[in-house]
């Protein structure tokens with residue numbers, strides 16, 4: 001039988017602090033701003049807060065380009081504020097995990113400055129340097145996440161360095177044991193301060209393909225991850241660091257199959273606790289229900305009882321779920337509740353991204369100047385250089401721009417939604433006068449209270465966490481439906497994922513069941529009922 005663990009039963013709330021709450025009026029959120037909203041976070045019933053990177057950084061990629069792992073960036077405030085935040089989180093009986101970004105640093109990190117200073121510098125080998133090909137071109141044809149090549153030429157030493165992301169984010173050379181030791185030391189520093197774990201940024205990218213050969217389809221970029229050697233690094237990290245603390249770890253693992261996923265999070269593997277895979281958020285532009293069902297089933301079959309999956313439909317890199325996978329217009333509230341229900345009732349640890357609990361939506365800014373996301377801006381410039389029209393490219397990139405999720409938290413209907421008294425670092429979503437926390441707290445049918453109730457039910461019934469998964473109506477194009485069972489508890493989830501009504505033409509006797517969650521005023525009966533657009537119901541038998 002599956003082992004029960006605190007982190008398997010946890011609900012995680014992600015705080016993108018720079019867009020959460022600004023207490024200084026400089027237009028950027030800060031860690032004191034998080035302290036001031038802890039009661040709000042706690043009231044949702046979540047257990048763990050995941051805080052995006054807050055370390056010293058030139059901020060080319062919003063903190064994912066770290067120039068000093070041991071200090072807090074000025075925008076976030078300072079170490080004393082971080083320590084205070086950690087203490088307050090613990091006082092409220094919650095836990096705090098931080099982002100561990102160790103595939104790359106900033107090009108302004110002193111290690112990289114030294115590394116690039118000369119070929120024989122002792123830190124040269126801390127990063128990945130290669131000679132040009134004979135014709136002077138880059139060592140291979142690989143594409144990076146944010147640029148057409150993974151290689152950047154350095155005039156001074158006439159070699160190229162490797163970067164999986166922006167030019168300003170050189171990859172560390174994990175083959176070098178000194179690098180690994182230094183990272184483990186840094187991890188211990190934060191764990192000894194009392195943090196409760198890590199969300200590990202692109203952790204499966206640490207090991208590179210040996211020999212760096214050209215590839216046939218550079219645009220897939222999947223050769224960047226899951227390479228031989230990765231498990232040795234993670235096992236070493238576990239042994240040297242993680243096993244000595246009671247912590248929760250979630251790895252960001254792009255391009256992973258459930259079979260490979262188990263190698264990272266298998267209960268017997270001594271690597272990570274759980275992972276984010278991206279079969280939904282990277283590979284599906286909008287809701288494709290047959291595919292979504294197939295993904296859920298395959299991951300369940302691959303992992304159940306042997307490793308723990310995660311469930312999320314948005315974060316700081318992925319457009320808000322209601323805009324991308326639901327209907328952020330006519331059925332915003334209904335579809336937000338429905339999608340939230342899936343996240344919290346499918347097998348895996350659920351994540352709530354700030355603002356999701358009030359149904360915040362994506363944005364549609366008029367010009368490229370309104371956008372800040374380096375991934376989007378680089379892609380835009382790349383396309384413009386090919387001679388394409390700006391308006392066309394902008395339209396194409398809008399839906400998946402990471403800025404959709406990065407606009408500030410909407411607290412109330414005051415100017416700038418109560419987020420800041422200054423100029424927000426990124427434009428506000430103009431709909432904040434209608435969609436905000438204050439409004440949600442005043443409305444007993446709000447998405448917020450639906451989430452709060454759902455999370456409290458999750459705590460009450462173990463079937464949410466440990467139940468199996470039995471889908472029915474698998475070929476239905478609009479209705480998603482599954483049972484889950486665990487030690488005498490049984491759940492039935494029925495969701496009409498469409499803007500149209502649909503009939504639930506299946507025989508199930510719900511007379512002995514409790515209608516646990518629903519987003520329309522409906523009766524208990526289910527068989528052959530008409531389901532409203534974006535209607536969801538959860539029944540429970542005990």
Ligand code: NOJ
Nearest residue numbers: 061064101165201202317
């Ligand atoms: C994944 C992070 O979530 C994203 O925001 C960042 O740009 C890349 N990793 C690079 O660190």
